[in-house]
Amino acid sequence: MAVQAGIVGLPNVGKSTLFNAITKAGAEAANYPFCTIEPNVGIVEVPDPRLDKLTEMVQPQKVVPAVVRFVDIAGLVRGASKGEGLGNKFLSHIREVDAVVHVVRCFEDSNVTHVDGKVSPLRDIETIELELILADLDAVERKMERVQKLLKSQDKKAIAEMNVLKKLQAAFEEEIPARALEWDDEEREIVKGLFLLTSKPVLYVANVSESEVSGPDNSMVQEVKAKAEREGAAVVVICAKIEAEIAELTDPEERAMFLAELGLEESGLDRLVRETYALLGLITYFTAGVQEVRAWTIRRGMKAPQAAGVIHTDFERGFIRAETIGYDDLMAAGSQVAAREKGVQRLEGKEYVVKDGDVIHFRFNV
Secondary structure, three states, X not given: OOOEXXXXXXXXXXXXXXXXXXXXXXXXXXXXXXXXXXXXXXXXXXXXXXXXXXXXXXXXXXXXOOEEEEEEOOOOOOOHXXXXXXXXXXXXXHHOOOEEEEEEEOOOOOOOOOOOOOOOHHHHHHHHHHHHHHHHHHHHHHHHHHHHOOHHHOOHHHHHXXXXXXXXXXXHHOOOOHHHXXXXXXXXXXXXXXXXXXXXXXXXXXXXXXXXXXXXXXXXXXXXHHHHHHHOOEEEEEXXXXXXXXXXOOOHHHHHHHHHHOOOOOOHHHHHHHHHHHHOOEEEEEEEOOOOEEEEEEEOOOEHHHHHHOOOHHHHHOEXXXXXXXXXXXXXHOOHHXXXXXXXXXXXXXXXXXXOOXXXXXXXXX
């Protein structure tokens, strides 16, 4: 399944530098607002040592990892919801992604200008969040005008939709994003159909200086973490400049040495990709054969037929069973043949909820 996360933030907070490091796509990272006009898209592998172990075991002809698509969205400014700074175009790009990765500048540097003249991470967060809320408020009020016409006939669907719209309108007027509100199942479906910007889950990236990447959190990072904790959101602390340097190292040993010198066990980008994956409630299952070992992305709680459908719709339509081995059981057995001989391979039916790390062979007939 295609998963997209949009990298957003005010101009000059490190978005494009971070994007370059993630994808090596070479998006321009000049030191001035609006250098990124069109969204740049890059596909990033989800780091997963289980895939490496399966590859060692099976020795396939081809290996396909799970991926996340990152979209570098140009910097927003105050007034974007009213079209300032090409705001309408940028907001439409955010509307197309599954999650928002909000890069926040948490370092001082007189050589890197700030669009508001002074670094203040909480103000920066509030600026972008307010623009998204105002854009959603405008969309909700326009929707209310259309639904109002249906209320005269006492249409039950229209009544339910209007109640949701009023709840959203009241929240937006208090500068509360849609994701902070509680909904029942029926209301949630209505909200889902509105494609609101503020209903998308958010991951904060605190971009720090090179000297602070492996030390204790500075006061600005602490502010971001406190806000995130109140929202139930996560924070990844990185130095985008260092990540760009790490991304240039192709030799694994050289990369490991560089990280060790910085006092880091892994790159911030690996943490960012994993946190984005987790933010969206995603898990991985594997298919493993001599032709291909592959990691498949599904949403947590998905049942076997739907998980099979991620491979091909025919697999879901003609689903018979899922021949399943847990990853740990497979590693303990040493091979798929040994796992079957030991009786740890299970035959699962249509109600089976796929678990993270399952190694599955689907049987189907169409």
